Amino acid sequence: MASPKTVPKDAQVMMQILKDMGITEYDPRVINQMLEFTYRYVTTIIEDAKIYSTHAKKSNVDADDIRLAIQCRVDQSFTSPPPRDFLLDIARQKNQTPLPLIKPYTGPRLPPDRYCLTAPNYRLKSLQKKVSSSAGRITVPRLSVGAVSSRPSTPTLGTPSVQTVGTKVGTPVSLTGQRFTVQIPSSQAASVKSATPTTPTVQNVLINPSLIGSKNILITTNMVSQNSSSDSTSLKRKHEDEDEYDAL
């Protein structure tokens, strides 16, 4: 602790207060914290008192204003627990009702859902607009690819289920469509990238190759459930993804 000579007067006063209250051991930073609190509290009170005194059209702030300011602040910040007779009263009321019987075998015994914290605290934005916009994008490549238009209509993917991933829901459809066309000439290409140069339309795919992987996984989840035997010409990647999925 700094020697009393070099410590400012306020801090000396605070050290004396702590000593009077019987506190002998404390971190040196406690004094700074206490002084900060004191400064903030006193400033708040005096400011409030100034407001009250101007409201009462007095020229100076006097003791009554201060007293009023303290009283108003006390109710806000330094509340104290209710008095004993009040507690005894409500205890008496509460204790009169008999203990409720316990219903048997009801699973986890929790209060009604309103009072629990188990509800999701987030809500997903609806994707209607975005689907239509990306669908617009799809049509362009689809037309260029040609015959594959039937396939992509398998977005029995059901866009709602795919929402959790992201916004570009529509593109996977187009990608699968793309892939079929790509597959026919070369087979079992390790990655779409190598196969893509054959078709000009695949440039769309090239733009964001990273998306391909994630979308494939999605597609396969739903495809597996619906038409497992669909893709004899399925990409090796697709297999990989399926394998990966099963291993999870």
Next chain:
Amino acid sequence: MAAVQDGPMELDAEKETKPEILSDGTSNLSGNTASGTLSSSPLTAAPAGGAPKMEDQQTLIAVLQFLKRNKLSESVEILRREAGLGEHQEDSQATDGSGGGKGDGDGGDANSLLSRVFITSAAAPQSMLVKKDQPDVSVVLSAYSQQGDPPLYQVYYSGLKNFIESVLDCHRAELSQLFYPLFVHMYLELVYNNHETKAKAFFDKFSGDQECYYQDDLRILCGLTKKEHLKGNEVLLDFRTSRFVLRISRDSYQLLKRHLQERHNNQIWNIIQEHLYIDIFDGMPRSKSQIDSMSGSLAGEARREVNKAKVFYGLLKEPEIEVPLDDEDDEAENEEGKPKKKKTKKDSLGSKSKKQDPNAPQQNRIPLPELKDSDKLDKIMYMKESTKRIRLGPENLPSICFYTFLNAFQGLTAVDFTDDSSLLAGGFADSTVRVWSVTPKKLRKVKSTAELNVIDKESDDVLERIMDEKTASESKILHGHSGPVYGVSFSPDRNYLLSSSEDGTVRLWSLQTFTCLVGYKGHNYPVWDTQFSPFGYYFVSGGHDRVARLWATDHYQPLRIFAGHLADVTCTQFHPNSNYVATGSTDRTVRLWDVLNGNCVRILTGHKGPIHSLAFSPNGKFLASGSTDGRVLLWDIGHGLMIGELKGHTDTIYALKFSRDGEILASGSMDNTVRLWDSMKAFDEVETDDFTATTGHIHLPDNSQELLLGMYHSKSTPVTHLHFTRRNLLLAAGAYNSQ
């Protein structure tokens, strides 16, 4: 007290028709006024200020109350009809005046009743009916409007001091109990009546004489110099409204009374009648050591009749469970022998429980959750483990395994172990709760719903499959509280964890998803401790608002409120039969509450500091409590008596635990030690004869040294929690303190 005389005289003037009844009242009252002090009438000053009509009203109501008390119902009716008073006015006065009776006779009651009534009229003539917070406080505070002459307070006090010092030795110890409450009340009166300098002088002169264990209170008093300070301090307000209880033998009391009544202008007699309850017993006066061991609490000692209610401290019957045959793999006995052995084991449990233990509560006294299959499996595990339990004793001390929390930066505020010692939870000052797995098995949470959809629900190990192996870890952190977590408690079925915090809420966490399920709001002030019932479903929490609450997990509001403590409830503990809750508080008392109706059935005084740990013995008969004064006190719950005192620790005791069969009591404290005590011996030496049972005065042998079986130091780690595993290995937990 002089006002008492005025009352009946007025009535005599008004009600000549009923002289005989009133003269009864008058004679009683005047009998006591002769003995009471005819002091400078402070009370006449008060009602004189109010309107005379109000005074008459109050007098009438007071007389009505008096007649009701003496069961003179006809006269009550007649008086009421004649005076034209309504029912409600009397009732409010009744509740005001029913501040507890005195052991000394009805006249005293009437006096105190009347004085209270007059005070009420002075303070709040309008608000007779409604009990709001503010009028109550001012009513309480206005109890000090009876002023003696301020400079004379010192004279009175010194006079009393001289008298007590001149008395025989055997009485001196008992009468010295008066000093502290009188001192505090006189000081507060001076402060309330704005005699600040005189109050300070009074304090300086006499505060040094008080007992050492009251020093903390005196320091708080020292800072209270103005009336406004009093208003915010609800602990002291409670101190004023509740009567400080003193136990004095009849002889000593006669001495005191005679002395005080000789002097007519004595304020002290007023104060004694107002604020003190003197519990008189017939017998030998107590010695200083006996008094010292029982005193120390903020409300004096406990009245004898408070501790007389019957407490069902026995254990509930264990349910009969079929122990499966195919377990013990190390027993190579013949197969025929095995089933027979198992059957006899079941029968032996059954035969014990066929006779109803008279001290045990009924099975259905409080509703308890029935056992699920998983609970039955747990019980079977428990029984298997208990067969492997080590028998402890003075020659066979337990091994201690200490779990030290490193890098906790003094933020560890609460610890709990599950009953089978597989999980450990810590509550921290940064408002997190962390759960660790003590066994090599990692903590797993349930998979997310997307993943759960695709698993095979028919497979045998579906319960394993639903757990997510990817995020398995040794510890999990639970976020949610917004203040330091002061209490944690596991549920007996290891599905839930409770945590209580400074933000005023108690949170229920699921240990299967490691998320928060419910936040129970009720205390609006820090909640210092929480604990699950031994059967699950119920839990209790205690906090700064001076009450403990009983909750059930499926009710968002508490089921019971245990109000009565004068200061914060710092420690809560269920009895093994789940019918009683023990609470320890900063007012230095331990109270035992009945879950069924919320009544306080025991008040145990004797600690000299706030109580921070409680432990019930496994047989339910005894309770151990530890506090900041470093002593562990042992209590017999059935009789409500202190039966042992274990001295030795030098700092606050935060952890107390009995071994699984109750032979050893382990205590851990801030002085970095764990001490083991021989509880068997301590309980055996209890002799309760009739005298001790009725008066509660036991002379405690100072045998702490003999009972101490072992003391183990840790390397600068205070002990926060203790736990005996099912096989009687002692686990301890604490945060390493590098200073």
